[in-house]
Amino acid sequence: MRLTTLGDLPGRIATGGFILHTGLQKWSADEQTAQGVHGMAAGAFPFLNAIPPERFIKLLSIAEIGTGAALLAPFVPTVVAGAALTGFSGGLVAMYARTPALRNPGSIWPNENGTAVAKDTWMLGMGLGYVLTGWTRLRNR
Numbered sequence: 048m049r050l051t052t053l054g055d056l057p058g059r060i061a062t063g064g065f066i067l068h069t070g071l072q073k074w075s076a077d078e079q080t081a082q083g084v085h086g087m088a089a090g091a092f093p094f095l096n097a098i099p100p101e102r103f104i105k106l107l108s109i110a111e112i113g114t115g116a117a118l119l120a121p122f123v124p125t126v127v128a129g130a131a132l133t134g135f136s137g138g139l140v141a142m143y144a145r146t147p148a149l150r151n152p153g154s155i156w157p158n159e160n161g162t163a164v165a166k167d168t169w170m171l172g173m174g175l176g177y178v179l180t181g182w183t184r185l186r187n188r
Contacts, residue, residue, distance in 0.1 A: 050124035059118045067115025073108035091145035129177025136170035
């Protein structure tokens with residue numbers, strides 16, 4: 048039984064390539080970008096205020112590079128890649144949910160500022176699908 052199938056690859060390549068690219072971009076982020084990304088994250092998760100913006104952007108970059116690489120590597124079982132994607136995108140969706148300025152008043156639907164973050168729900172759905180599919184494959188071995 049293969050732990051990664053041909054049918055898993057299109058979604059893994061699309062999301063993995065995108066996440067890897069954003070992680071590589073963040074690795075060399077300037078101070079202004081680091082402060083902006085950190086401010087958005089710390090607004091949703093106040094404990095992140097304890098981490099300096101430059102360190103936070105490096106840690107986020109490492110998380111994105113690792114998640115993207117896991118998705119792109121076909122030898123990484125789908126259940127493992129899906130768990131990484133679920134954890135990563137779950138954090139982004141939680142940030143969206145905890146930031147009222149990204150949504151229409153009194154609604155879960157994004158406003159103009161929130162659309163770029165709200166789309167992370169798709170990655171969360173994909174990650175959960177990979178975990179469930181991979182877990183089912185492991186269980187049926």
